[in-house]
Amino acid sequence: MMSIALSLADIAAQIARSLVRVSSNDQMAQIATPLLYPGGSMVSVEFSRRRAGYLVTDAGGARREAELMGGERSFARVAPEIAERFGVRFDHNMIFDLDVAESDLAVAVISIANAAKTAVETTATHLAAGEPADFRISLWNRLEGLYGPSKVTRKRRVRGASDEWEFDATVLMKERLTLFEVVAPHPNAVNSAVTKFLDIQDLGDNAPRRIAVVIKKKDTPHLPVLARTAEIVPLDAPDKVFLRVG
Amino acid sequence: MSAGVPDRQRCQTRTESERRLGGSCGGLESGAPSQNAEMSRHRSSKQEPEAAPDAWRRVAEIEKELLQWPTWSSVAAQERADSTDELSTSAADTVYVRIPLGETCGPGLEGVFLRLNALAYRREFNVTATLEFPGGRSWITIARVDGWPSAPHVNIRARGHPALRRLPAMVEGHHVHRFADNARLGRSAFEPPQNLPVAVPVNESIQSFRDFLRIVAKEFHIAPELDRFDSPDSWELLI
Numbered sequence: 228m229m230s231i232a233l234s235l236a237d238i239a240a241q242i243a244r245s246l247v248r249v250s251s252n253d254q255m256a257q258i259a260t261p262l263l264y265p266g267g268s269m270v271s272v273e274f275s276r277r278r279a280g281y282l283v284t285d286a287g288g289a290r291r292e293a294e295l296m297g298g299e300r301s302f303a304r305v306a307p308e309i310a311e312r313f314g315v316r317f318d319h320n321m322i323f324d325l326d327v328a329e330s331d332l333a334v335a336v337i338s339i340a341n342a343a344k345t346a347v348e349t350t351a352t353h354l355a356a357g358e359p360a361d362f363r364i365s366l367w368n369r370l371e372g373l374y375g376p377s378k379v380t381r382k383r384r385v386r387g388a389s390d391e392w393e394f395d396a397t398v399l400m401k402e403r404l405t406l407f408e409v410v411a412p413h414p415n416a417v418n419s420a421v422t423k424f425l426d427i428q429d430l431g432d433n434a435p436r437r438i439a440v441v442i443k444k445k446d447t448p449h450l451p452v453l454a455r456t457a458e459i460v461p462l463d464a465p466d467k468v469f470l471r472v473g
Numbered sequence: 474m475s476a477g478v479p480d481r482q483r484c485q486t487r488t489e490s491e492r493r494l495g496g497s498c499g500g501l502e503s504g505a506p507s508q509n510a511e512m513s514r515h516r517s518s519k520q521e522p523e524a525a526p527d528a529w530r531r532v533a534e535i536e537k538e539l540l541q542w543p544t545w546s547s548v549a550a551q552e553r554a555d556s557t558d559e560l561s562t563s564a565a566d567t568v569y570v571r572i573p574l575g576e577t578c579g580p581g582l583e584g585v586f587l588r589l590n591a592l593a594y595r596r597e598f599n600v601t602a603t604l605e606f607p608g609g610r611s612w613i614t615i616a617r618v619d620g621w622p623s624a625p626h627v628n629i630r631a632r633g634h635p636a637l638r639r640l641p642a643m644v645e646g647h648h649v650h651r652f653a654d655n656a657r658l659g660r661s662a663f664e665p666p667q668n669l670p671v672a673v674p675v676n677e678s679i680q681s682f683r684d685f686l687r688i689v690a691k692e693f694h695i696a697p698e699l700d701r702f703d704s705p706d707s708w709e710l711l712i
Contacts, residue, residue: 248625248645259624266650266668269624287565287592288599288623294567295590295603296665297611320565351665365611372571372586376546463607466583 257286260340264292265351270340274332277325283315283335284323289343298350300364305353306346313342322346362409362442362462363395370407373469374398385435387426394423395440398473404435405473409462410453412446417453424456438472522659525652529606529615529663532585533652536577538696539587545570545705548593566593568705571605577696583607587695593707597621597682602689604652613663617650618675618692620685630658630670640673647675647685649692682708 233241248259248269255275262270274283293302303319310317315324315338322342327335363381370379383397385406396407406427410420424437437457441447444461453459460468548566569590575581584607591600600620605612619626626644631637636657650669655662662670679685682704690699 257623263627263629264668265666265670267626267629267670267672268619268622269627271624284565286623287567290565291567291590291599291601292668294569295588295601295614295617296668298665320563348666351668354665362611368571368611372573375543 258336260336262340262344264289264344264347265296266292268292270344272336272339272343274327274336280326280328281332281335282323282325283327283332283339284321285339285343287320289322289347290320292347293350296351296354297364297368298354301353302346302350305349306342309346309349310342313338313345315339315342317342317346362411362440365462366396366407366409366440369466369469370396370398370473373466374400374473385427387423388429389426392423392426397435400473405438406435407438407440408457409440409442410447412441412443412448414448417447417449421449421452421456424453428456436472522661525615525656525660525663529613530652530656532582532606533604533615534694536694536696537574537582537585538577539699539702540573540575540581542702543570543572545589545703545707548707564594567591568593568707570702572702574695584612586612587689587693587699589689589702591705591708593705594711596704596708596711597685599623600682600685602685602693604693614669615663616652616655616693617669617672618647618685618689619649619672620647620675620679620688622646622648626672628671630662630667634658637671640671644672644674647679647688648672649675649688651692 246261248271250257255273257271257273259269259271264270268288271286271288272283273286274281289306290299290302293299306317306322310322315322315335317323322339324335324339367379367381378398378400380397380399382393382395384391384393385397385404394406395409398405398407406424408420408423410416420439424439427434427437439453439457439459440462441450441453441459442462444450444459447453450459458472460472545568548563548568567590569588572587572589573581574585574587584605586605588603588605589600590603592598598621602618602620603614604616606615607613625646626648628637628640628642628644631640631654632642634657637654640654650672654671654673655669658667658671661667675688677684677688679688683700686700686702687697689695690697
């Protein structure tokens with residue numbers, strides 16, 4: 228509880244001190260900033276000494292927040308551009324700045340923290356709006372939960388009668404391969420899926436089983452054509468349907 | 474892994490939570506707002522937030538058990554973006570495991586999972602457990618426990634809510650985002666832009682991964698055998 232005897236300047240100084248949390252060990256120091264991720268966690272930034280200047284990172288916190296929302300694909304797409312906007316960079320895990328001079332550390336911390344917060348918020352907005360690429364995550368989670376991760380391959384290339392194609396997921400059970408492709412509800416997505424499935428179908432009797440996983444069945448065009456090349460399964464079909472087709 | 478799927482011998486009687494709920498937890502497809510919330514919305518001219526579905530509440534409250542004993546993901550198997558920068562680290566690599574849950578002495582709960590998420594190469598730091606309900610893009614997180622979090626949690630939404638104002642404004646250390654607290658804010662509190670904004674501190678001491686699992690089991694109403702689940706394999710290599 229603040230004392231009423233304190234001056235406004237003293238109160239402001241107290242508030243300023245309470246806005247951040249600082250911790251450190253021999254290798255690195257961490258600052259928890261007043262910026263918040265969706266959910267309320269303070270955005271924290273770490274920095275450590277390198278041969279040339281400092282390495283400043285979010286320690287993968289932003290990606291982890293996105294992952295826990297099921298938005299890792301969206302995050303991987305938006306993070307590089309957002310990092311660039313804040314003058315920092317993104318590897319597959321962390322938002323970071325490298326070789327930062329000591330005099331620039333405060334700006335680097337501000338930049339990393341804002342980039343991390345913005346990237347997670349953008350991901351959350353995409354998730355709420357519905358981003359097609361993340362439906363693949365849904366499919367992978369579903370298949371890996373049902374068949375076990377060892378039986379499922381994400382984004383596998385499979386040879387058809389004329390060419391090689393990448394499918395969103397494959398399941399290999401008892402030497403029988405099943406191909407899954409997420410199909411968004413627009414003509415180009417359907418055409419692309421039909422082309423792939425048709426070439427696989429042309430392998431004849433030994434062709435792998437083909438499953439078109441539709442996001443919104445009622446909005447998906449050319450369903451009869453798609454159905455001639457693959458079995459159509461809605462993404463939100465019950466587990467027993469996915470177990471039957473795999 | 475140290476054990477098989479826990480036995481179901483304790484399923485002789487209906488659980489306390491079942492009796493309290495007045496039935497089993499079947500019919501998870503019901504994503505509709507609670508009937509009480511619907512009635513109160515009609516009674517009141519004031520715009521009420523859409524209530525969290527009853528099915529979420531049932532899953533949060535019923536006693537559950539592990540249906541499988543899966544292994545942690547491997548770091549290499551996870552999907553990642555291509556890195557074109559000169560820095561490509563593994564320090565922040567994460568591993569996870571999704572454990573399907575069933576109702577104790579009842580059927581499996583389709584699409585309901587316990588997810589454990591941890592840093593692959595940093596022991597007992599930023600470890601998270603989430604209770605997932607099918608829906609949305611893939612799942613909706615309806616409760617969450619954060620162990621050894623790297624930063625405090627700030628209860629900005631709780632300040633403005635009469636029933637939540639008692640909660641600490643800032644939570645340092647281990648904390649839990651309980652379904653019941655967040656449900657007071659309505660369904661939107663569970664959607665990604667809000668992502669369970671209300672949390673309370675964990676009062677018990679957490680000294681180990683096993684301690685963490687005990688808290689998760691208690692908070693999520695999962696059978697206590699959960700604490701036999703091993704920590705990530707990658708932690709074994711750490712000094």
